[in-house]
Amino acid sequence: MTFDQQWIEFDFNPFILFNSGGKIVSLNTEAQYLLGAVDASAIYKIATTYASSSFGFKTTFLELEFGRFKFFGITVGYEDEDEIGIRLYQLPSFQFTKQKPDGQLVNVYTLIDLCISSNSIGSQTKYTKELDPTIPEIRLQTEWFIKLLNKIYVSMVGNEKIVTRLFFRVGEHIKFEGEKYSLFSIEVSSETINRKYLSEISHLAEENNLFVDLKEQKITINVPMIVK
Structure with a gap:
């Protein structure tokens, strides 16, 4: 690998080179992580949409978001009709601003069940779960994590149904102190969310050194697989 190729490979910004049919010719490490959150065809469509009308390079500033990945341009x-490349400029993300989560090793299934149990008392809401059974014990600050998950459920009080999903984020990783950790997510969704709780949920996520993704009908906690 040449020196300039190494620069691309270790760049913080994803780079992907496609052929004319939309197939990937090459990509760097960060792009591999990105493709765990978005299909390559979506990136190819963006590349062809924002390409210069003639051969050459064109930079466009726009906001893009794919899971935990956010870009500003x-x-x-x-140079010809055979290949097209795209580089996405990434906003500094939580792996550079947050400390590595600490705490004791805990069973995340137990914490989810505990929170659902306490929030379902006296409630007409139906709580359903779709949980990947292979998540090991992971390191969390139990008290803060329970506060975070409880607040998410509180924000959905009054809905007929609340769904909790736990799943691996395939191909996605986060770095702490030079080490890579796989990610899994706890996604809680309902028809409506009380928006007044969102700032408090974000604050509690910060206290947990976790990243929370707030959407119109779902809230997702992304958790690193720290098992030691």
Whole structure:
């Protein structure tokens, strides 16, 4: 690998080179993580949409978000009809601003059940679970995590149904102190969410050194798989 190729490989910003049919020719490490959150065809469509009308390079500033990945701009370049490349400029993300989560090793299934049990008392809401059974014990600050999950459920009080999903984020990782950790997510969804709780939920996520993704009908906690 040449020196300039190493620069691309270890760049914080994802880079993908496509052929004319939308197939990936090459990509760097960060792009591999990105493709765990978005299909390659979506990135190819962005590249062809924002490409220069003639051969060359074009930089466009726009906001893009795919899971935990957020971007403020792209550069698209092509020199012929055979290949087109795209570089996405990433906003500094939580792996650079947060400390590695600490605490004791806990069973996350037990914590989810505890929170659902306490929030379902006297409630007409139906709580359903879709849980990947292979998540090991992970390191968390139990008290803060329970506060966070409870507040998410409180924000959905009054809905007919609340669904909790636990799943691996395939291909996605986070770095702490030079080490990579796989991620899994706890996604809680309902028809409506009381928006007044969102700032408090974000604050509790910060206290847990976790990243929370707030959407219109779901809230997702992304948790690193720290098992030691």
